[in-house]
Amino acid sequence: xxxxxxxxPLMVMVFLFGCSSDNETNSGGTxxxxxxxxxxxxxxxxxxxxxxxxxxxxxxxEIAYVTGFRPTDEALExxxxxxxxxxxxxxxxxxxxxxxxxNEETLLLDEIVDLESENRTAYNQxxxxxxxxxxxxxxxDSDDESExxxxxxxxxxxxxxxIYEKTLRDLVGNSVIVTVSxxxxxxxxxxxxxxxxxxxxxxxxxNDHEDPDAENHCVVNGCLMRAELQFGGTMMKAMESNxxxxxxxxxxxxxxxxxxxxxxxxx
Numbered sequence: 001x002x003x004x005x006x007x008x009p010l011m012v013m014v015f016l017f018g019c020s021s022d023n024e025t026n027s028g029g030t031x032x033x034x035x036x037x038x039x040x041x042x043x044x045x046x047x048x049x050x051x052x053x054x055x056x057x058x059x060x061x062e063i064a065y066v067t068g069f070r071p072t073d074e075a076l077e078x079x080x081x082x083x084x085x086x087x088x089x090x091x092x093x094x095x096x097x098x099x100x101x102x103n104e105e106t107l108l109l110d111e112i113v114d115l116e117s118e119n120r121t122a123y124n125q126x127x128x129x130x131x132x133x134x135x136x137x138x139x140x141d142s143d144d145e146s147e148x149x150x151x152x153x154x155x156x157x158x159x160x161x162x163i164y165e166k167t168l169r170d171l172v173g174n175s176v177i178v179t180v181s182x183x184x185x186x187x188x189x190x191x192x193x194x195x196x197x198x199x200x201x202x203x204x205x206x207n208d209h210e211d212p213d214a215e216n217h218c219v220v221n222g223c224l225m226r227a228e229l230q231f232g233g234t235m236m237k238a239m240e241s242n243x244x245x246x247x248x249x250x251x252x253x254x255x256x257x258x259x260x261x262x263x264x265x266x267x
Contacts, residue, residue, distance in 0.1 A: 029069075032206040038124045039132075040146060041158040042204020049129055050195060052088050052265030056129035058091040059083065062122040065135035066101050075184035080249070082189045084179045086196070086253070086266050090238055095122060106141040111152065112162050124159075131195075135165040143167070148233040155194045171236060178239045182249040188237065189250065193225050196266065198257055202266040209256040215245065223254035 003071055049055050052110030063071065099119055104111065112134060122130035136199075142150040150263065152168050155161045168187065172180045197203025203218045211219040229235045229251065239249045253261075262265070 004182050004224040015067055021082045026254075030042040031052045031138050034123055036123050039130060039157070039159045043158060045153050046129070046158040047176070047195070047197030047202040050089075050260055051267075052078060053088045054265065056124070056127050057089065058093070059087075059089045059131065060095060060122050060128050060129040061131045062095050062097055062120065063133055063135065064097040064119055065165070066099055069085045069135050069137050069187075070096070070098070070171075071135055071163070071165065072181040074181040075188065078181070078185040079188045081193075083187075083192070086258075086261055088265070088267065097121060101137050104138045106143070107136055107162075107164075108141045109115045109156055109162075112136070113156065116160060121152060129159070130163075131159045134160075134162045136162055137166050138165045139164055150233070152183070152235065155191050158195065161191045161195070163191070166202075171233075175204050175236060175240060176238060178249055182239060184236065185226070186250045190224055190229050193253065193257070196244075196261055197264060198253075198260060203260050205256070206259045206263050207256055218254060218257055220254040220256055223257060224251040225253065225257055226251070 009246065050059075063076070063117060065071065076094060080094075083092055085090060097119065099115075102111070102115060116132055116134060119134075120132045124130050140154070150167050150171065151160060151164055153163045163184070165184075166181050169180055172183050173185045194201055199205065199210045199216050199218050210220050211217045211227050217227035218225035220226070226238075228238055238251065242251065243249045252258070
């Protein structure tokens, strides 16, 4: 029984890290070795483990957020529903880790990796697969606001992602139709689609539907994994267009992406 607690933008950053294990002291003063190697793999490497219950039947999602930039409860509930819909995980839990600001004007991905190394607390253990999501108070260093190119999120390991929460909120501040929770939901779902191995990023497509002009994104119109959701401005336009037509603001996965997930152990 499920326990509840309560887009790579949208670029795909593929990193491969070596094995790692650290000694930490538990509450009883005993050194405990934590093997982190299974959480330091390339993006998409844990797609089957996320989708199926073959090796892990529980999911623990660590929400690490800078003070003042915690995601909305509504977005996390929507995100949990998305995971329940597309995976066989029935036990999904969230833990929350409030962090001080790193006091950076922008963040390089290497800096985000360093912050994870310093602050992440949840790693795979037994039948529990752990995910780390960092909600940042600074934009991506690669953003170019003069060109309207801003990143809302990125995945960079098999169980790691960043959401540029300040950028997201600034973007939504200009809309009277789309809410912060809408954009948080779309970004979380899109990025997790990449952790699921979409598109051609660890989950082999049943049929060819990868956009030839946008690697690891779907070519089917309206799909959650479309490249048009890669950057804030175009993503907002797509969501506002959906809303104006009476459709749900947050795009869903198309039939081809769902077929790929089903072929790799998902629903």
